Amino acid sequence: MTSEPGLRAALELVARSPALLVASDFDGVLAPLVDDPMTSRALPGTLDDLCALAALPSTYAALVSGRDLATLAQLTGQGADSPLTLIGGHGAQSTRADIGITLSETEQASLDAVTVALHAALGGVPGARLELKPTATVLHTRTATPPDAAEAGRRAAEVLAEHPELTVLRGKDVVEVTPLVVDKGSALAALARALDVDAVVYFGDDVTDENVFIRLTPADLGIKVGLGATHAAQRVAGPPDVAAALTALRLARQLRDAGA
Incomplete structure (x- = not known):
C-alpha cells in the first residue's frame, strides 16, 4: 500500500495542473458500504470539498457512479444547482447534455425481457434482489449468504447466457445488465475532453x-480505495x-491559486 507521504506528494503535484478535473465514485469511496443501499451517505466534508474544488478557477469536479442519476442526486443532495457533474449508470446518464445515453425501443425491449426472466429465475433465493434502473437491471447479493449468493449468480448466468446482446458489468456483490456499451472510463x-482539462x-x-484507472495518463492520478488488484x-x-x-x-489547489 502506498505510503502517506507518497500520496501527499502525488496530490501536490497534480494540484499544480493548469486545468484539473477531480472525480470520484460514491459507494465505498465517499460513502462507506452498507447493506441497504438507500441508507448510503457520504462522509462529512467529502462533498463539501468536491464542491469547493469545483468553485476554484479552472477546476471541475464530478461524481461517477453505477447508481441511476436520480438516486445519486437524492443520496448526495446535489440538485440542479450543484457545481458537480453527476454521471450515473456507469456513464449512461449525466447532468451534462453532452454526456449520457438513452435506450432505443429495441434496447428497452431487450432489457425488459431479461428483467422478467431474472425475476422468475431468482425467486426464492434469500438475500438476492433486483434493482431496476432506467438503463439497466442490477442483481444485488450483499445481504445473501455465500452459498445463496453463489446460487443467485448461477441462476443469473443461465438467464444471461440467453441474452448475448446485453452487456454484463460485475462489481462487489452486484451484477449489472444493460443493453448499452458503457463504462465509467469512457464517460x-x-x-475530460468536453472540459479540456490537463489532468484528472x-x-x-x-x-x-x-x-477509469486504465485510461489515465502519467499526468493524471488514480487512487484505489481498499484492497484488490488495480x-x-x-x-x-x-x-x-x-x-x-x-x-x-x-488545500493544495487553493495554495496554487493563491500563488504560494
Whole structure:
C-alpha cells in the first residue's frame, strides 16, 4: 500500500495542473458500504470539498457512479444547482447534455425481457434482489449468504447466457445488465475532453472503476480505495482516507491559486 507521504506528494503535484478535473465514485469511496443501499451517505466534508474544488478557477469536479442519476442526486443532495457533474449508470446518464445515453425501443425491449426472466429465475433465493434502473437491471447479493449468493449468480448466468446482446458489468456483490456499451472510463474521458482539462484525479474502489484507472495518463492520478488488484498509481484504505485526501487536494489547489 502506498505510503502517506507518497500520496501527499502525488496530490501536490497534480494540484499544480493548469486545468484539473477531480472525480470520484460514491459507494465505498465517499460513502462507506452498507447493506441497504438507500441508507448510503457520504462522509462529512467529502462533498463539501468536491464542491469547493469545483468553485476554484479552472477546476471541475464530478461524481461517477453505477447508481441511476436520480438516486445519486437524492443520496448526495446535489440538485440542479450543484457545481458537480453527476454521471450515473456507469456513464449512461449525466447532468451534462453532452454526456449520457438513452435506450432505443429495441434496447428497452431487450432489457425488459431479461428483467422478467431474472425475476422468475431468482425467486426464492434469500438475500438476492433486483434493482431496476432506467438503463439497466442490477442483481444485488450483499445481504445473501455465500452459498445463496453463489446460487443467485448461477441462476443469473443461465438467464444471461440467453441474452448475448446485453452487456454484463460485475462489481462487489452486484451484477449489472444493460443493453448499452458503457463504462465509467469512457464517460469520464468524454467529460475530460468536453472540459479540456490537463489532468484528472479519480477515486474508485470497485472493479468497474478500473475502466477509469486504465485510461489515465502519467499526468493524471488514480487512487484505489481498499484492497484488490488495480491500475491506479496510489492506494488508500477506505473512505476516511479519501476524505483526508480530498481536503489535502483542495488545500493544495487553493495554495496554487493563491500563488504560494
